[in-house]
Amino acid sequence: MAVWALDVSHQQEYAVAGFFQTELQIVEILIVVSLVAIAVRRVRLPYTEALVLAGLALAFQGQVELTLTPELVLGLFVPPLVFEAAFHLQFRDLRNEIGPILAMAVPGVLVSTAAVGGILVLADVLPLPVALLFGALISATDPVAVVATFRSVGAPQRLLTLVEGESLFNDGTAVVIFNIVLALVLGGILDPVQGVIDFVFVSAGGILIGALLGYGISKIIAQIDDYLIEITLTTILAYGSYLLAEEFHVSGVLAVVLAGLVNGNLGPRGMSPTTRIVLFNFWEYIAFLANSFVFLLIGVSVKYDQMLAFLVPGLIAIGAVLVGRALAVSVLGAGVRLFRRDLPGAYLPVMAWGGLRGAISLALVISLPATLAERGQLLAMTFAVVLFTLLVQAMSMPSLLARLGLSGRRSQPVQYERLQGQIMAVRSAVRYLDRLYREGALLPSVYTTVNDELKTRQETFNGQMEELLSEQPELRAQVLSLARLEALRAERAALDELIHEGLLSEAALADLQAELDEKIGLAGHA
Numbered sequence: 395m396a397v398w399a400l401d402v403s404h405q406q407e408y409a410v411a412g413f414f415q416t417e418l419q420i421v422e423i424l425i426v427v428s429l430v431a432i433a434v435r436r437v438r439l440p441y442t443e444a445l446v447l448a449g450l451a452l453a454f455q456g457q458v459e460l461t462l463t464p465e466l467v468l469g470l471f472v473p474p475l476v477f478e479a480a481f482h483l484q485f486r487d488l489r490n491e492i493g494p495i496l497a498m499a500v501p502g503v504l505v506s507t508a509a510v511g512g513i514l515v516l517a518d519v520l521p522l523p524v525a526l527l528f529g530a531l532i533s534a535t536d537p538v539a540v541v542a543t544f545r546s547v548g549a550p551q552r553l554l555t556l557v558e559g560e561s562l563f564n565d566g567t568a569v570v571i572f573n574i575v576l577a578l579v580l581g582g583i584l585d586p587v588q589g590v591i592d593f594v595f596v597s598a599g600g601i602l603i604g605a606l607l608g609y610g611i612s613k614i615i616a617q618i619d620d621y622l623i624e625i626t627l628t629t630i631l632a633y634g635s636y637l638l639a640e641e642f643h644v645s646g647v648l649a650v651v652l653a654g655l656v657n658g659n660l661g662p663r664g665m666s667p668t669t670r671i672v673l674f675n676f677w678e679y680i681a682f683l684a685n686s687f688v689f690l691l692i693g694v695s696v697k698y699d700q701m702l703a704f705l706v707p708g709l710i711a712i713g714a715v716l717v718g719r720a721l722a723v724s725v726l727g728a729g730v731r732l733f734r735r736d737l738p739g740a741y742l743p744v745m746a747w748g749g750l751r752g753a754i755s756l757a758l759v760i761s762l763p764a765t766l767a768e769r770g771q772l773l774a775m776t777f778a779v780v781l782f783t784l785l786v787q788a789m790s791m792p793s794l795l796a797r798l799g800l801s802g803r804r805s806q807p808v809q810y811e812r813l814q815g816q817i818m819a820v821r822s823a824v825r826y827l828d829r830l831y832r833e834g835a836l837l838p839s840v841y842t843t844v845n846d847e848l849k850t851r852q853e854t855f856n857g858q859m860e861e862l863l864s865e866q867p868e869l870r871a872q873v874l875s876l877a878r879l880e881a882l883r884a885e886r887a888a889l890d891e892l893i894h895e896g897l898l899s900e901a902a903l904a905d906l907q908a909e910l911d912e913k914i915g916l917a918g919h920a
Contacts, residue, residue: 423690426448426690427686427687430444430448430686430690431686442784443784443785443788448693449694449695449696450693450696451693452693464757464760466691468647468757469637470684471684472636472650472753473635474681475681475684475685475688476562476647476650476651477628477632477677478678478680478681479541479654479681480562480650480652480655480658481657481677483555483558483654485659487551487559488555488559490552491559494560495555495559495563496563497726498556498560498564498723498726499560499564501722501726503530503533503571503722505718505721505722506529506533506718506721507530507533507571507718509718509721510533510714511528513713513717514528514529514710514711517710519711520707520768523578524579524766527575527576527578528772528776530571530572530758531572531758531776532711532715532751532779533564534565534567534751535561535748535750535751536561536750536751536753536755544557544791553741553744560745562651563648565754566647566648567597568758570592570593571593574592579766596643597648599639599644600652601649601652603638603642603652604635604649604650604653604654607631607634607635608635608655608656608657611627611631612660615665616660621669621673624661624673625673625676631653631654631657632650667826688753689784692752692780697777701778704770704771704774704775704778707771707775711776712778712779715751715783719749724742748787748791749783750788751783755776755779755780756776759776810862813858813859814859816851816855817852817855820855821852824849827841827845
């Protein structure tokens with residue numbers, strides 16, 4: 395009995411020591427993350443790329459021993475990243491761009507997979523089944539780095555929606571195709587009909603689970619005004635939707651996308667401004683942590699000897715991925731523009747060059763069984779592509795946006811943006827105050843006093859804005875042009891609703907769409 399008790403005691407000591415070792419590594423990573431975040435504020439280097447470089451330096455020095463596992467990436471880091479991105483994506487923006495997004499997220503992944511696989515076979519790098527497997531796992535784009543760049547330079551919101559929306563949905567598509575091709579590689583059997591059935595089942599199942607859970611949690615949140623509980627519920631939703639979908643063998647990634655999309659559009663309606671701010675800040679912080687860990691681990695996990703051993707296949711893989719992405723964007727983008735003439739042509743090269751690869755691709759390649767003979771080569775090729783997209787494509791994105799005239803922030807002074815933000819904030823406060831008064835939460839005298847104060851501030855800001863625009867005619871012309879363009883896009887979106895309601899004939903719709911598309915095209919180049 396004494397020996398057994400001693401053995402248990404030793405096991406507990408080892409467990410505690412292992413726990414403290416893990417905790418120490420987490421603290422060390424957080425210290426590196428904080429130092430990198432502070433450093434990039436002083437130098438012109440994107441945060442995500444700086445983290446990868448820091449991880450590469452640590453890996454080269456051999457100071458950090460960490461293992462990047464598929465369970466760690468897909469189960470721990472991906473749900474909050476996907477949920478936070480979907481949570482902020484508006485139904486209106488998604489609906490307006492659903493055609494291009496779905497075209498790139500489903501046929502686009504298939505085109506990219508086939509193109510990458512074909513090039514690798516022609517270059518005698520991999521046999522056909524394994525080449526297609528690599529094409530499937532490398533076709534999922536990661537928007538984190540490029541979206542951060544878009545926001546920093548003031549790229550158009552529409553372009554941001556296209557890139558972010560595509561990446562959210564093509565993650566799920568790529569995972570499903572990867573599993574189908576993996577079954578071909580391991581079992582040697584491919585049933586196209588069964589593959590299509592599996593794809594539809596896995597995708598639709600994930601979408602259904604995510605939508606139902608997102609809607610249910612939104613209804614619960616509407617009955618509660620406690621930010622601690624609401625944060626807890628959204629955390630459960632982010633991870634729970636993924637786990638439940640995986641339990642039913644459907645797409646966990648698509649489940650999280652729909653859960654975040656539905657909850658982000660319905661949940662905040664029943665929140666107070668304080669709760670909404672706290673919730674948004676919480677998810678911004680969680681996404682910051684997840685991004686930081688993922689990109690740092692990407693750098694730390696690089697095996698230099700393995701990449702050198704497969705240097706030529708890695709370079710060929712980079713070229714194949716660039717060609718496959720360009721082919722998918724050019725073919726599908728041109729097809730979409732036949733129906734949506736208002737889609738600017740300048741968006742296509744940005745979408746092609748902005749197809750970065752990251753966490754999903756690495757998680758898929760790491761999940762490959764050790765019995766696969768080409769596993770080491772696929773690992774090296776995947777790391778080569780991921781590092782190239784993050785350190786070359788992402789870092790060159792600001793200059794590409796500037797050349798194409800899509801970098802809008804530099805042409806608008808900070809004073810204009812500040813006034814615009816103040817005007818929008820005051821208007822939001824007025825709407826919220828009106829709602830409280832209608833619901834009987836404010837006394838008439840209190841409502842009148844505060845409302846008058848807000849209206850006075852709003853008039854002051856409006857006057858300052860008019861003064862600024864009168865002093866800068868070019869800025870006024872730019873603002874007017876943007877307003878006219880957005881109004882035309884709103885008119886076109888309204889046509890879709892009218893046809894659904896049966897208020898327009900197909901012939902009338904086609905004529906009106908053609909007229910508006912021509913005006914939108916002219917306004918976009920004005």
